[in-house]
Amino acid sequence: MKLRIALIIFAFICLIGLSCPAFAEKEIFAPEAEQGEWELENTGVYDIDPHKDKNAVQEYHEAVGYGVNSFWHTELELETETQPTDDAITSFQATHMEWENILQLAPKGEYWLDPGLYLAYEAPLINKQVGQFEGKILLEKDIEKFTNILNISFNKEVGGGADPHTDGGISWSTRYRLSRYFEPGVEYWNDFSAISHQLDYNQQSHQVGPCFYGHLMGHLNYDIGYLFGISDAAPRGEVKWVLEYEF
Amino acid sequence: MAVRLVVYLVLGVCVWLPVVCWSQTQQANTIIIKDHQFDPLQLTVPAGQKLKITVDNQDPTDEEFESFDLDREQVVEGGKKIIVYIGPLKPGKYGYWADYHKSSTGTIIAK
Numbered sequence: 001m002k003l004r005i006a007l008i009i010f011a012f013i014c015l016i017g018l019s020c021p022a023f024a025e026k027e028i029f030a031p032e033a034e035q036g037e038w039e040l041e042n043t044g045v046y047d048i049d050p051h052k053d054k055n056a057v058q059e060y061h062e063a064v065g066y067g068v069n070s071f072w073h074t075e076l077e078l079e080t081e082t083q084p085t086d087d088a089i090t091s092f093q094a095t096h097m098e099w100e101n102i103l104q105l106a107p108k109g110e111y112w113l114d115p116g117l118y119l120a121y122e123a124p125l126i127n128k129q130v131g132q133f134e135g136k137i138l139l140e141k142d143i144e145k146f147t148n149i150l151n152i153s154f155n156k157e158v159g160g161g162a163d164p165h166t167d168g169g170i171s172w173s174t175r176y177r178l179s180r181y182f183e184p185g186v187e188y189w190n191d192f193s194a195i196s197h198q199l200d201y202n203q204q205s206h207q208v209g210p211c212f213y214g215h216l217m218g219h220l221n222y223d224i225g226y227l228f229g230i231s232d233a234a235p236r237g238e239v240k241w242v243l244e245y246e247f
Numbered sequence: 248m249a250v251r252l253v254v255y256l257v258l259g260v261c262v263w264l265p266v267v268c269w270s271q272t273q274q275a276n277t278i279i280i281k282d283h284q285f286d287p288l289q290l291t292v293p294a295g296q297k298l299k300i301t302v303d304n305q306d307p308t309d310e311e312f313e314s315f316d317l318d319r320e321q322v323v324e325g326g327k328k329i330i331v332y333i334g335p336l337k338p339g340k341y342g343y344w345a346d347y348h349k350s351s352t353g354t355i356i357a358k
Binding site: 032034035036037067070107108109110142144147177179180 | 297322324329
Protein backbone atom coordinates (compact mmCIF):
# COMPACT_ATOMS: atom_id res chain seq x y z
CA MET A 1 0.00 0.00 0.00
CA LYS A 2 2.86 2.39 0.88
CA LEU A 3 4.52 1.56 -2.44
CA ARG A 4 1.26 2.32 -4.25
CA ILE A 5 0.90 5.70 -2.53
CA ALA A 6 4.55 6.54 -3.24
CA LEU A 7 4.10 5.68 -6.93
CA ILE A 8 0.96 7.78 -7.20
CA ILE A 9 2.70 10.78 -5.59
CA PHE A 10 5.67 10.31 -7.93
CA ALA A 11 3.25 10.16 -10.85
CA PHE A 12 1.54 13.42 -9.98
CA ILE A 13 4.84 15.21 -9.40
CA CYS A 14 6.00 14.13 -12.85
CA LEU A 15 2.71 15.14 -14.47
CA ILE A 16 2.90 18.67 -13.04
CA GLY A 17 6.04 19.66 -14.90
CA LEU A 18 5.57 17.88 -18.10
CA SER A 19 6.34 18.65 -22.02
CA CYS A 20 7.44 17.24 -26.09
CA PRO A 21 6.99 17.39 -29.82
CA ALA A 22 4.71 14.53 -30.78
CA PHE A 23 3.27 11.31 -29.45
CA ALA A 24 5.98 8.86 -28.60
CA GLU A 25 4.03 5.94 -30.03
CA LYS A 26 0.64 5.20 -31.55
CA GLU A 27 -0.77 3.06 -28.79
CA ILE A 28 -3.77 3.79 -26.61
CA PHE A 29 -3.18 2.50 -23.11
CA ALA A 30 -5.77 0.93 -20.84
CA PRO A 31 -5.35 1.66 -17.12
CA GLU A 32 -4.38 -1.94 -16.41
CA ALA A 33 -1.43 -3.84 -15.02
CA GLU A 34 -1.27 -7.60 -15.08
CA GLN A 35 0.78 -9.06 -12.28
CA GLY A 36 3.64 -11.37 -13.28
CA GLU A 37 3.09 -11.03 -17.02
CA TRP A 38 6.01 -10.50 -19.39
CA GLU A 39 5.47 -9.05 -22.83
CA LEU A 40 7.47 -8.45 -25.96
CA GLU A 41 6.04 -5.67 -28.07
CA ASN A 42 6.52 -4.21 -31.51
CA THR A 43 4.80 -0.90 -32.29
CA GLY A 44 5.02 0.97 -35.55
CA VAL A 45 3.63 3.68 -37.79
CA TYR A 46 4.07 4.35 -41.50
CA ASP A 47 2.89 7.68 -42.91
CA ILE A 48 1.53 8.18 -46.42
CA ASP A 49 1.30 11.71 -47.81
CA PRO A 50 1.70 13.47 -51.20
CA HIS A 51 4.14 15.94 -49.61
CA LYS A 52 7.66 14.64 -49.70
CA ASP A 53 8.50 15.85 -46.21
CA LYS A 54 5.60 13.95 -44.66
CA ASN A 55 5.70 10.79 -46.76
CA ALA A 56 7.25 7.48 -45.65
CA VAL A 57 7.96 8.73 -42.14
CA GLN A 58 8.29 5.62 -40.02
CA GLU A 59 8.65 5.02 -36.31
CA TYR A 60 9.16 1.70 -34.54
CA HIS A 61 9.30 0.70 -30.90
CA GLU A 62 10.65 -2.61 -29.64
CA ALA A 63 9.84 -3.21 -25.99
CA VAL A 64 10.08 -5.64 -23.10
CA GLY A 65 7.48 -5.20 -20.37
CA TYR A 66 6.65 -6.77 -17.02
CA GLY A 67 3.71 -6.58 -14.60
CA VAL A 68 5.47 -5.96 -11.28
CA ASN A 69 2.23 -6.27 -9.32
CA SER A 70 -1.50 -5.75 -9.78
CA PHE A 71 -1.14 -1.98 -10.15
CA TRP A 72 2.27 -1.35 -11.80
CA HIS A 73 3.40 -2.35 -15.27
CA THR A 74 6.85 -1.27 -16.43
CA GLU A 75 8.46 -1.41 -19.86
CA LEU A 76 11.83 -0.70 -21.46
CA GLU A 77 11.69 0.36 -25.07
CA LEU A 78 13.99 1.15 -28.00
CA GLU A 79 12.69 3.70 -30.50
CA THR A 80 13.90 3.76 -34.09
CA GLU A 81 12.68 6.03 -36.84
CA THR A 82 13.22 7.11 -40.39
CA GLN A 83 12.89 10.62 -41.71
CA PRO A 84 12.66 11.50 -45.40
CA THR A 85 15.70 13.30 -46.78
CA ASP A 86 16.14 15.58 -49.80
CA ASP A 87 17.13 12.76 -52.11
CA ALA A 88 14.09 10.72 -50.95
CA ILE A 89 16.28 8.08 -49.35
CA THR A 90 15.29 7.70 -45.74
CA SER A 91 17.80 7.53 -42.95
CA PHE A 92 16.99 4.91 -40.34
CA GLN A 93 18.35 5.14 -36.81
CA ALA A 94 17.78 4.36 -33.14
CA THR A 95 16.85 7.66 -31.54
CA HIS A 96 15.64 7.04 -27.98
CA MET A 97 15.57 4.55 -25.15
CA GLU A 98 12.35 4.83 -23.19
CA TRP A 99 11.22 3.73 -19.74
CA GLU A 100 7.44 3.47 -19.51
CA ASN A 101 5.23 2.87 -16.49
CA ILE A 102 1.50 2.26 -16.21
CA LEU A 103 -0.12 2.69 -12.80
CA GLN A 104 -3.57 1.19 -12.31
CA LEU A 105 -5.18 3.42 -9.69
CA ALA A 106 -8.19 1.21 -8.85
CA PRO A 107 -9.33 -2.35 -9.52
CA LYS A 108 -11.20 -2.57 -12.79
CA GLY A 109 -14.93 -2.03 -12.34
CA GLU A 110 -14.76 -0.70 -8.79
CA TYR A 111 -15.67 2.83 -9.87
CA TRP A 112 -17.80 4.22 -12.67
CA LEU A 113 -14.60 5.09 -14.57
CA ASP A 114 -11.39 3.05 -14.39
CA PRO A 115 -8.46 5.42 -13.75
CA GLY A 116 -4.75 5.08 -14.39
CA LEU A 117 -1.56 6.99 -15.10
CA TYR A 118 1.18 6.54 -17.67
CA LEU A 119 4.63 7.96 -17.01
CA ALA A 120 7.61 7.70 -19.32
CA TYR A 121 11.03 9.13 -19.83
CA GLU A 122 12.75 9.04 -23.21
CA ALA A 123 16.52 9.27 -23.11
CA PRO A 124 18.15 10.40 -26.37
CA LEU A 125 20.63 8.11 -28.11
CA ILE A 126 21.76 10.76 -30.59
CA ASN A 127 23.69 13.89 -29.60
CA LYS A 128 21.35 16.39 -31.29
CA GLN A 129 18.22 14.91 -29.73
CA VAL A 130 16.77 15.90 -26.36
CA GLY A 131 15.16 13.79 -23.67
CA GLN A 132 11.51 14.07 -22.77
CA PHE A 133 9.05 13.25 -20.03
CA GLU A 134 5.63 12.03 -21.02
CA GLY A 135 2.60 11.68 -18.78
CA LYS A 136 -0.90 10.50 -19.58
CA ILE A 137 -4.12 10.25 -17.70
CA LEU A 138 -5.71 6.94 -18.62
CA LEU A 139 -9.48 6.47 -18.36
CA GLU A 140 -11.59 3.48 -19.34
CA LYS A 141 -15.31 2.82 -19.34
CA ASP A 142 -17.02 -0.39 -20.41
CA ILE A 143 -20.59 0.05 -21.64
CA GLU A 144 -22.01 -3.40 -22.27
CA LYS A 145 -19.89 -4.79 -25.14
CA PHE A 146 -18.19 -1.49 -25.95
CA THR A 147 -14.85 -0.63 -24.37
CA ASN A 148 -13.99 3.09 -24.41
CA ILE A 149 -10.53 4.39 -23.53
CA LEU A 150 -9.38 7.99 -23.29
CA ASN A 151 -5.73 9.04 -22.92
CA ILE A 152 -4.89 12.68 -22.14
CA SER A 153 -1.21 13.32 -22.80
CA PHE A 154 1.34 15.88 -21.64
CA ASN A 155 4.90 15.98 -22.92
CA LYS A 156 7.93 18.04 -21.98
CA GLU A 157 11.40 18.09 -23.46
CA VAL A 158 14.35 18.26 -21.11
CA GLY A 159 18.06 18.96 -21.55
CA GLY A 160 20.05 21.45 -23.63
CA GLY A 161 18.09 22.86 -26.57
CA ALA A 162 14.78 21.58 -25.25
CA ASP A 163 11.55 23.30 -26.28
CA PRO A 164 10.35 25.19 -23.17
CA HIS A 165 6.67 24.56 -23.95
CA THR A 166 4.53 21.72 -22.70
CA ASP A 167 2.73 19.84 -25.45
CA GLY A 168 -0.50 17.95 -25.11
CA GLY A 169 -2.86 15.66 -26.91
CA ILE A 170 -5.85 13.39 -26.70
CA SER A 171 -6.39 9.90 -28.02
CA TRP A 172 -9.64 7.98 -27.92
CA SER A 173 -10.52 4.39 -28.71
CA THR A 174 -13.90 2.68 -28.84
CA ARG A 175 -14.01 -0.99 -29.65
CA TYR A 176 -16.78 -3.56 -29.85
CA ARG A 177 -15.96 -6.84 -28.10
CA LEU A 178 -17.31 -9.05 -30.88
CA SER A 179 -15.07 -12.00 -30.11
CA ARG A 180 -11.81 -12.61 -28.32
CA TYR A 181 -10.08 -12.92 -31.69
CA PHE A 182 -11.56 -9.91 -33.44
CA GLU A 183 -12.75 -6.61 -32.00
CA PRO A 184 -13.51 -3.84 -34.51
CA GLY A 185 -13.17 -0.27 -33.35
CA VAL A 186 -12.30 3.30 -34.14
CA GLU A 187 -9.53 5.58 -32.89
CA TYR A 188 -9.15 9.34 -32.81
CA TRP A 189 -5.79 11.03 -32.28
CA ASN A 190 -5.22 14.71 -31.63
CA ASP A 191 -1.84 16.32 -31.05
CA PHE A 192 -2.57 19.93 -30.18
CA SER A 193 1.13 20.78 -29.84
CA ALA A 194 2.15 23.48 -27.32
CA ILE A 195 -0.71 23.91 -24.84
CA SER A 196 0.03 27.63 -24.38
CA HIS A 197 -0.09 28.41 -28.16
CA GLN A 198 -3.68 27.37 -28.88
CA LEU A 199 -3.05 26.59 -32.55
CA ASP A 200 -5.79 26.58 -35.18
CA TYR A 201 -7.47 23.31 -36.02
CA ASN A 202 -5.42 22.81 -39.20
CA GLN A 203 -2.16 23.52 -37.40
CA GLN A 204 -2.91 20.71 -35.00
CA SER A 205 -2.72 17.06 -36.00
CA HIS A 206 -6.11 15.31 -36.08
CA GLN A 207 -6.46 11.72 -37.24
CA VAL A 208 -9.32 9.24 -37.17
CA GLY A 209 -9.79 5.76 -38.56
CA PRO A 210 -10.78 2.13 -38.16
CA CYS A 211 -8.76 -0.21 -35.97
CA PHE A 212 -8.93 -3.91 -35.24
CA TYR A 213 -7.88 -5.64 -32.06
CA GLY A 214 -7.72 -9.24 -30.96
CA HIS A 215 -5.97 -12.16 -29.40
CA LEU A 216 -4.41 -14.97 -31.44
CA MET A 217 -2.72 -18.30 -30.77
CA GLY A 218 -2.99 -18.00 -27.00
CA HIS A 219 -0.28 -15.39 -26.47
CA LEU A 220 -0.39 -12.84 -29.28
CA ASN A 221 -2.36 -9.58 -29.12
CA TYR A 222 -2.74 -7.38 -32.16
CA ASP A 223 -3.93 -3.80 -32.71
CA ILE A 224 -3.87 -2.70 -36.35
CA GLY A 225 -5.41 0.37 -37.88
CA TYR A 226 -5.42 3.00 -40.60
CA LEU A 227 -5.78 6.62 -39.57
CA PHE A 228 -6.98 9.29 -41.99
CA GLY A 229 -5.54 12.76 -41.55
CA ILE A 230 -8.40 15.23 -41.03
CA SER A 231 -6.33 18.39 -40.59
CA ASP A 232 -3.48 19.91 -42.63
CA ALA A 233 -0.83 19.11 -40.04
CA ALA A 234 -1.59 15.38 -40.06
CA PRO A 235 -0.30 13.03 -42.75
CA ARG A 236 -2.98 12.07 -45.28
CA GLY A 237 -2.86 8.48 -44.06
CA GLU A 238 -1.06 6.43 -41.47
CA VAL A 239 -0.79 2.70 -40.94
CA LYS A 240 -0.35 1.84 -37.27
CA TRP A 241 0.12 -1.41 -35.44
CA VAL A 242 0.92 -2.92 -32.06
CA LEU A 243 1.94 -6.58 -31.82
CA GLU A 244 2.36 -8.00 -28.36
CA TYR A 245 3.52 -11.43 -27.25
CA GLU A 246 2.54 -12.23 -23.65
CA PHE A 247 4.03 -14.97 -21.50
CA MET B 248 -53.18 -22.55 19.33
CA ALA B 249 -53.39 -21.16 15.86
CA VAL B 250 -52.13 -17.77 17.07
CA ARG B 251 -49.20 -19.42 18.88
CA LEU B 252 -48.33 -21.37 15.69
CA VAL B 253 -48.37 -18.18 13.62
CA VAL B 254 -46.12 -16.43 16.19
CA TYR B 255 -43.68 -19.35 16.13
CA LEU B 256 -43.66 -19.29 12.33
CA VAL B 257 -43.05 -15.52 12.19
CA LEU B 258 -40.29 -15.78 14.78
CA GLY B 259 -38.75 -18.69 12.89
CA VAL B 260 -38.78 -16.76 9.64
CA CYS B 261 -37.34 -13.68 11.36
CA VAL B 262 -34.49 -15.75 12.81
CA TRP B 263 -33.72 -17.92 9.81
CA LEU B 264 -34.33 -15.57 6.91
CA PRO B 265 -31.31 -13.32 7.58
CA VAL B 266 -29.12 -16.38 8.18
CA VAL B 267 -30.26 -18.02 4.95
CA CYS B 268 -29.92 -14.76 3.01
CA TRP B 269 -26.50 -14.05 4.49
CA SER B 270 -25.19 -17.53 3.70
CA GLN B 271 -26.64 -17.39 0.18
CA THR B 272 -25.04 -14.00 -0.39
CA GLN B 273 -21.70 -15.26 0.84
CA GLN B 274 -21.88 -18.36 -1.29
CA ALA B 275 -23.14 -16.52 -4.34
CA ASN B 276 -20.29 -14.05 -4.30
CA THR B 277 -17.38 -16.41 -3.86
CA ILE B 278 -15.64 -18.57 -6.41
CA ILE B 279 -13.12 -21.04 -5.03
CA ILE B 280 -10.21 -22.42 -7.03
CA LYS B 281 -9.09 -25.80 -5.75
CA ASP B 282 -7.08 -28.44 -7.63
CA HIS B 283 -7.20 -25.98 -10.56
CA GLN B 284 -11.00 -26.24 -10.77
CA PHE B 285 -13.64 -23.63 -10.08
CA ASP B 286 -16.25 -24.16 -7.41
CA PRO B 287 -19.09 -23.53 -8.11
CA LEU B 288 -18.98 -24.16 -11.85
CA GLN B 289 -22.09 -22.01 -12.25
CA LEU B 290 -22.67 -18.93 -10.19
CA THR B 291 -26.08 -17.29 -10.30
CA VAL B 292 -26.11 -13.57 -9.58
CA PRO B 293 -28.77 -10.86 -9.78
CA ALA B 294 -28.91 -8.93 -13.06
CA GLY B 295 -28.78 -5.15 -13.07
CA GLN B 296 -26.60 -4.84 -9.97
CA LYS B 297 -22.97 -4.08 -9.36
CA LEU B 298 -21.31 -7.14 -7.86
CA LYS B 299 -18.24 -7.87 -5.84
CA ILE B 300 -17.00 -11.42 -6.37
CA THR B 301 -14.29 -12.93 -4.20
CA VAL B 302 -12.01 -15.37 -6.02
CA ASP B 303 -10.36 -17.57 -3.40
CA ASN B 304 -7.37 -19.51 -4.72
CA GLN B 305 -6.86 -22.42 -2.34
CA ASP B 306 -4.15 -23.96 -4.51
CA PRO B 307 -0.49 -23.24 -3.70
CA THR B 308 0.13 -22.05 -7.28
CA ASP B 309 -0.91 -18.79 -8.95
CA GLU B 310 -3.93 -18.65 -11.22
CA GLU B 311 -5.50 -16.07 -13.49
CA PHE B 312 -9.23 -15.41 -13.48
CA GLU B 313 -10.07 -14.40 -17.04
CA SER B 314 -13.29 -13.60 -18.86
CA PHE B 315 -13.76 -12.09 -22.29
CA ASP B 316 -17.51 -11.71 -21.69
CA LEU B 317 -16.90 -9.71 -18.51
CA ASP B 318 -13.70 -8.05 -19.79
CA ARG B 319 -11.73 -9.13 -16.73
CA GLU B 320 -8.22 -10.55 -16.35
CA GLN B 321 -6.80 -10.73 -12.82
CA VAL B 322 -4.04 -12.83 -11.30
CA VAL B 323 -4.76 -14.45 -7.94
CA GLU B 324 -1.69 -15.67 -6.12
CA GLY B 325 -1.56 -19.13 -4.55
CA GLY B 326 -3.32 -19.21 -1.18
CA LYS B 327 -4.73 -15.70 -1.62
CA LYS B 328 -8.01 -14.00 -2.52
CA ILE B 329 -8.88 -11.19 -4.90
CA ILE B 330 -11.99 -9.11 -5.43
CA VAL B 331 -13.42 -8.91 -8.95
CA TYR B 332 -15.90 -6.09 -9.54
CA ILE B 333 -18.46 -6.80 -12.26
CA GLY B 334 -21.76 -5.54 -13.51
CA PRO B 335 -24.39 -4.31 -13.65
CA LEU B 336 -25.02 -7.29 -15.95
CA LYS B 337 -27.83 -7.88 -18.40
CA PRO B 338 -29.61 -11.22 -17.90
CA GLY B 339 -27.54 -13.92 -19.58
CA LYS B 340 -24.54 -16.23 -19.33
CA TYR B 341 -20.99 -14.98 -18.93
CA GLY B 342 -18.14 -17.46 -19.28
CA TYR B 343 -14.82 -17.31 -17.47
CA TRP B 344 -11.76 -19.54 -17.30
CA ALA B 345 -8.51 -20.14 -15.46
CA ASP B 346 -5.90 -18.81 -17.86
CA TYR B 347 -3.03 -20.88 -16.46
CA HIS B 348 -5.11 -24.08 -16.66
CA LYS B 349 -7.41 -23.43 -19.59
CA SER B 350 -9.42 -26.63 -19.12
CA SER B 351 -10.98 -25.04 -16.01
CA THR B 352 -14.01 -22.99 -16.96
CA GLY B 353 -17.06 -21.59 -15.22
CA THR B 354 -20.17 -19.58 -15.94
CA ILE B 355 -21.83 -16.65 -14.24
CA ILE B 356 -25.57 -16.58 -14.85
CA ALA B 357 -27.25 -13.22 -14.36
CA LYS B 358 -31.01 -13.41 -13.72
